[in-house]
Amino acid sequence: MKKISLFFLTVLFIMLLILYLRLFLQQKDFINEAKQTNSPVKAISYYERVILSYIPLSPYNREAVNGILEQCKKIDNEQKLYCYETLRSALYQVRSFYQPYREEIKRLEPLIAEIKTHEMIQWKYNNLSERDYQRLYNYNIEILRYDGSPSVFWSMVSVLSLFAWICSICFIIFKGFKTPINKRYLLWGLTGFIVFFSLWIIGLYNA
C-alpha cells in the first residue's frame, strides 16, 4: 500500500514540477508579447494569459496585474469594462484554496458595477434614466459579490474523506480478508470506513 501511495504521489509531484516549468515559460513569453504590442486590447489579453498561467510567488503575476491596470487607464468606457472584467475574471480563474490578489478584486467590483450601470443607462434603446442608477447599481454589485462556489474547507474535507474511505475499503479487503481473517485489521478498516464515509457525507452537504 505504501509503495502504491508513493507511486501516486511521485507521479503527481513530477507532473506539478513540469507544469510549473510550462507555466513559467508561458508567463515569460506573454509578458514579452504584452510589452511589445501597441494595442491596449491585445496587451490586456496577453497579460491575462500571464495571470492564467499563475505560479505562486512568480514575479510575473504582479507585473501582469499592474500591466492590465495600466492599460485600463488608456481606454474608453466599454473597453475599460473589458479591461476590469478581464482582470477580475483571470484572478477568479486562478483561485485555489486561497484567492490571489483578493484586494484587487474587491477594488475592481464597484468600478465594474459603476461602468455597467452607466452603460445600461446610456444604452439608448433601454428607456432608462439617471433615476434608475442606484437600483441598477445595487443589482450589478450584488451579482458581482454573489459567490455560489462551494466552501473550500468542506470541499477538501469531503473529497479527502472520499479517498480515505476508498482506502479503508482496500485496507479491509487486502489486510482484513487475508487467510485467515485478521479481525484487528477488519475492525480498524471498518472504523476508518465509518468515520470517513460520515465525513464525506457531511462535507458534501456543507460544501
Added chain:
Amino acid sequence: MNFKNFFLPASFFFIIFLYLFSLPPILSTGDGGELIAASFGLGSPHPSGYPLYVQIGKIFSLLPAGNIGIRVELISVFFSILTLFLVYFMVFKLSGQNLEASFAAIASVIFLALSYSFFGQSIVAKFYTLNSFFVMLLILCGTIVVLNGYDRRMQFIASFILGLTLSAHHTGFMMIVPLGVLGFFYFRNFLRNLPLSFLFFFLGFSVNLYLFIRDMKGNLFTMIPVIDMDSFLKVFLRKNYGAGSSIDVTASGFVNFYGYFYAFKNYLYLIEKNFTLFSIPFFILGVVWLFKKSKKLFIFVLTSFFIYSIFLAKLTFSMQNPDIHELYVIGHQYFIPSFAIYCGIVGLGSYFIYSIFEKYGFYSLKKIVPIIVIFFPLLMIFDRLTDQYQGKNYVPYSHTKGIFTSLPVASIYMTYGDNHAFQGWYLKLVGRYREDICHIVLDDYKTMVWALHGCKPYSLYRGLFPEFFDGNLIDLTEKYRYYSIIALSEKHPLYTVVDSYPYFYIFIYLGKSSDKRNFDTFFMERMKKIEPFLNYEDCLTHTTDDVYTLQLCNFSTIGYISIAKAYEKASDKDIAEVVFDQKLSYGDFTAPFRMKLKVNDENEKYLSIYNAVKKYNKMDKFHLSGKKNEKD
C-alpha cells in the same frame, strides 16, 4: 544503472512532459467546459453525472498552479500515466519478466501513449483515461487470479472497482462480462464469496450518493437535479438520451447481428488510424503468446478485448459510414480501453519475437532489436505535434470570451449545442466574466425550453432582466439585448416573430415589426465599436485538428464578414458584391446564412482574415476523417 532502470523512468518522464506541454492552456472543447465548471462547483454534469470524476476534479482544481481549467485537465494526464503504467506492468508480468520483457513493455507503452486517440484523450478534460485506468485495474485483478491462483481478495476488490466504475463512465462496468467468465473457472469459490462481493460492489456504487446529497442543497451547477429515485434513475441510466440511454444501448448489442460487420470494419479503421495495420501481426503473435501462456488468461484477456472493441463498436459505432461527428465523438473517445489492451497484446507479440530469437540462437538480435523497437513508436511524435498538440489552443476560451465581450450590458445570450453552451458555463460560472449577461441554453432546436444555469440566482437577475423573467422577449429584442448563436430557420418557434441577423460571431434577434433602418445604423456603429475585440490570431495558431476547435473557428468567420459589412461605404455602390452563402448546422438542423459584401480598401483585410481562417481550419484536417469526409 542498467538499461531498464534508465529507459523505464525516462520513457514515463518523457510522456508526462509531452502531455503536460500539450494540455490546452485553459479549457478543452466539448464537455471540457462543463466538466471543469461541475468539478469546480462540486455540481453534476450531464447524465450519468460522473460523481467520481467531479470529486477528483474538485481536489485537482485546488492545486496552486495555472488556472482551474488546466488543473482539471491534469486528471486526464494523471490517469493516463497510471493506465500506461498498468500496461507496462501487465506486459512485463505476462512475458518473461526479464530485460527484453521490460523493453517490449516500454515499447508498447510508448506506442499507446503516442497513438492519436489515447494522446488526444490524455490532454483534455474528459473521463476516458480514468475509465481506462479502471478497466486496466480490473484486467490486472483477473490476471493476478490466473497467475497466482484464486484469491477472494481479488474478487472483492474487483467487485468494489466495478461499483466505482458506475460513478465514472458506465462502459467500465462492461468488465463484468470477462470477470464473470473468469469466475466460471473458479465457480465454487466464486459463488461462495458472491454475497460479500455484492456488498463491496454496493460500497463502490455508493459514490453515486453524491448526486442526491449535492442536489439536495442546490449548487453552482447541476445539469439535471437528482431529488428522488425517479430522477436518480433518469440521470444514472441516461434516460433523457432516449435511444442512447444506457439500457437501450446495451440491448442493441443483441439485435441486428449484421451490425457486427460494420462494427468490425469501423473498429479496424480506428486501429489503422491509431496504430497502422503493421501492428496487427504483432497483435496476432501476442494472442498466440497468451494462448501458450495460459488458456484461462487467453480467454479472459480476449473477452475483455472483444467487449471493449467489437461489442462496444456494435453498441455505439456500427453505422455504415460514420461521419466526422461520429468519428470524433465516438471513434476518438470510447475505445481508449480497447487500445490499451491492444497495445498490451502487441507488446506481448514483440516479446514473442524476442523469445524466438533466443530459441534459435540469435543472441545479438535479441539484445539489439528490443532497444531499437522502443524508438519506432517515437516517430509518431511528429504526427502528434501537428495534430494533437493543444498547448497553444486558446480558441475555446477566446472565442467565448469574444462573444461575451461583444454583448451590451445586461444582454441575453442563447446557445444551443454542447460546444458553445459548455464554454459559456465555464466563463460565467468559473471565470465569473460578464456576470451581467444571462446565458440561457436551449435544450432542443425546435423548442423554447431552456436551462438557466448562466443566470443564477434568479432573484438578482430578475432585477436586470424584468422583460425576460416576465416573458416579454420581443421587448428585449427591441432593446437590442437578445443574442444567440442560432440563426433562425423555419423549424425554430421564434422564426415567425423575430428575424436573426449576424452580429459579430453570433446573431442578434430583432422583432419582425422593428424598423430595419434603425437596426442598420445600430449595426454599423456597434460593429465598429467592438472591432478591437476581434481575435483571429488564435484561430490561425492553435496547431490542433480538434474537430470542435475547427468548428468554432469556422463559426467565427461570421464575425469577419460582419465587421467587413460595417465598413462598406456609400461610394461602393458600383462595386460588385461578393456573396457569402452557406448553411449553418445546429445538430440535425440547418439554417441559411447569406450576406452580400462590397469589398473596398477598408474592409478587404477582413476578407483576407476570413479566407485565412477558413483555410487553416479545414475540417479534413481531422486525423480520423474518412475518405468521404475528406472529399467534403
